[in-house]
Amino acid sequence: MHPSRIRWFRILGGAFAANLLGWAVTVLYAWIFRRTMTEAPKVHEIAAISLYANLLLVPMAMGVIAAYFWQRLEMRIWGYLLCALLTVAMCVGGAYLLVKEGAVCLLIASPLLWGALFAGSLIGRLIFRKVEGRLQLAIFPVIILAIFAEGKMVGDEGGVVTDQIVVAAPPAEVWKHVVAFPRITDEPDYWLNKVGLPSAAETTCEGEFVGAKRECIFSNGLVFKEVVSELEPQRRLTFDVTEQPNDPELLGHVTLHRGQFELQANPDGSTMLIGRSWYTLRVRPLWYFDWWTRDITREVHLRVMRHIKHLSEARG
């Protein structure tokens, strides 16, 4: 066989083996979930917690496996970086096509996958070089233990995102556009909206009373169903999210619980409009995905609040 073909064969073989490990872990989890859901709830709980650590440690293990195949290619570090990217592309493509995972979620997760996979491949490069190509198995119990330990140590992350904006209109005028507002026609300027993440578009509400049903509608037709839980005219509106859309970008990743608008009158006649959202994040590693959740939520807040500002100032 031609040397360049052998080279490609080894590169793709490493990427495939790494993905095989990733998929094997996924299938193992699916099997454990199905078997333990009713029969062994304690085991089910432990499996569910440990699953969250997948995004960091499993890619590292995948990188180690891939490096075993790539070691004979005597690649430079750039080679490992590109091959790690190829492996991530295969992984992300498979998740999108086979599991119907959300494209934006995958886009967000990709840099982390790439970094962790590259780290694993660098570790593998040194390990296999040291033992002259023999598979050093001691690393795997450490990785498996670490996977379970991280998940067990950290619970789900609850958080609140707060943003504020000054509106050059009195609270009485701003309040008219807080409970419900007509469709936002401006094109979103947030880069994730431009690559497919739906943007906030419109809110409808049955009326100004506690218990009123409210709907927050997104650009692709997704609807968050809400109910007004607290209402102080011209001061505060709080709503609980009762139904979240069944969307792959959200499903199993993040749960939104509550939203709130608070209006504070400023001495100069303007209004400080404050928006808050409460959520629980269910993906690991928290430090990475919490940053994204906050960034995306902030963009939703600001898009809606800028729209309220525009409507209030036009009439005020």
Add this chain to the structure above:
Amino acid sequence: MIFRFVVRHGRWLGRMPLLPQLFDALLLMATALTNRGKLRAIELLEQRAVELFHATPSVHRFGGVAFVAGGRELGHVHGNGLFDAFVGRANRDAAIAAGRALPHHVFPRSGWVSFWIERESDVERAVELLRMSEQADPRHADGHLS
């Protein structure tokens, strides 16, 4: 800057399995994407350490590549080009005074010194430090990092 902050305030994170390796890989990734000359220098240093000192490149416990020869670590290089070598206390002061190295970035009073690799021409100076490390007495390795 990030590296300095993490080393100064997040040293405890180094005890978590695999986290330093992940952090160092991200530094190396940043180097690869932004400074190809520095990346080539890091690779060249690894190559020279193997050729000249028969060192075995190994995973360093605080991330990066350690050069191990004769059962002990001569030095290690991080993904951002920071090279640490054990030259012994006797050589340390002379190396620093001559401007061939800096005090170690974490243990300035130890027998370790640090040196920033920026380009391929810096590699020979790092090799000199490795040579001093090879000749240094490991019994005086205060604050040994490996």
